[in-house]
Amino acid sequence: MSRDLPARRPRALAWQRRRRALAEFWVEFRANRAGVVGLGALLAIGLIALGAPLLIDTDELSVTRATGPILDPPSLSYPLGTDDAGRSVLDLVIWGARVSLTVGFLATLVSVTVGSLVGIVAGHFGGWVANVLMRVTDWFIVVPMLVLAIALAAVLSRSTLTIVIAIGLTAWPPTARVVRAQTLAVEARPYIERARALGAGHVHIMTRHVLPNVMPLVLAQTTLLVASAIIAESTLAFLGLGDPTVVSWGGIIQDARGAGAVSAGLWWYVLPPGIAIAAVALSFTLCGRALERVLNPRLRER
Structure with missing residues (x-):
């Protein structure tokens, strides 16, 4: 028992510092009202997306099995009206949140991973x-990100995975530049020189010293990239490059355009998915700005 105490004590102290840091972080974040509003909206949308299978009958999402009236305006039975196949627009928007949020998160994960790797390697090694x-x-x-994404999505097969790859492999440059700048700042600190003098290798320095110091910046960048990824997914789906068998917000708008909803004034078919895209993008942006203000000492002082 006495031998285990010295080993457990540093771990307990480390967990205690982490809990204290999380508590301080939440206090700072909670002081930002816009960030709290954005976080609350994201939690609500996420819960609705997760509970979609319990709220919606998947048969009603099928074009061939829908039983509702065609292009019916909002009513008690269909709060947001129906589309050109007789499906409830409300059900489509709720179900589309699952695909749009999934693509946004996965594409952001790919983008942040590639950007962080490129930025840390470039900042650490320097030179050629x-x-x-x-x-x-x-x-x-x-080269515009949307143009590259369209090119990749057009070449590869039409699927959700293709959209994730197309967005993730074209949205990483801003993260790479930000991470490289932060890596250069970390590499200039004295403890990096001491680590090198003690024989630490490149992998050890990048993973144990540089990565933990750039992670807060990467986290803030991630929340901002999710909003861009969701908008990019909706754009690709609107252009007909998404998976036609999957319901997404961009796909709903594309179907509405194909059905002539804009020229016919069928606002209930076009506005709900557009408002959902704007709401999620705004919520992520508010959270990202709040995180950036909390994690950046200069912004916090202002």
Whole structure:
């Protein structure tokens, strides 16, 4: 028992510091009203998306099995009206949240992973490695992300995985630049020199010293990228490059355009998915700005 105490004590102290840091973080975050509103909206939308299978009969989402009236305006039976196949627009919007949020999170995960890897490697090694990686990053920045995503989605098979890959592999340059700048700042600190003097290798320095220091910045960047990824997914689906068998917000708008809802004034078919996209993007942006203010000492002082 006495031998285990010295080993457990540092771990207990480490967990105690982490809990204290989380508590301080929540106090700072809670002081930002916009961030709290955004977080509450995201939690509500996430719960609705998770509970969609319990709220909606999947047969009603099928074009061939829908039993509702065609292009019926909002009523007690159909609060947001119906589409050109007799499906409830409310059910489509709720179910579409699952796909749009999933694509947004997965594409952001791919983008943040690639961007963080490129940024840390470029900032750590420098020299010709940084020049090559940054020139590739500059090329991706110069070419519009949407154009590259459309090209990839058009070449690959039409599926949700294709949309994730197309967005994730084209949205990483901003993260790479931000992470590289932070890596250069961390590499200039004295304890990095001490680690090198003690024989620490490149992998040890990047994973044990650089990565933990850039993670708060990456977290804030992630919340901002999710909003962009959801908008990009909706755009690709609206252009007909998404999976036609999957219900998403962009796909609903594309179907509404194909049915002539805009020219016919069928607002209940077009506005709900558009408002849902705007609400989720705004919520993630509010959370991202709040995180950035909490994690950045300079912004917090202001």
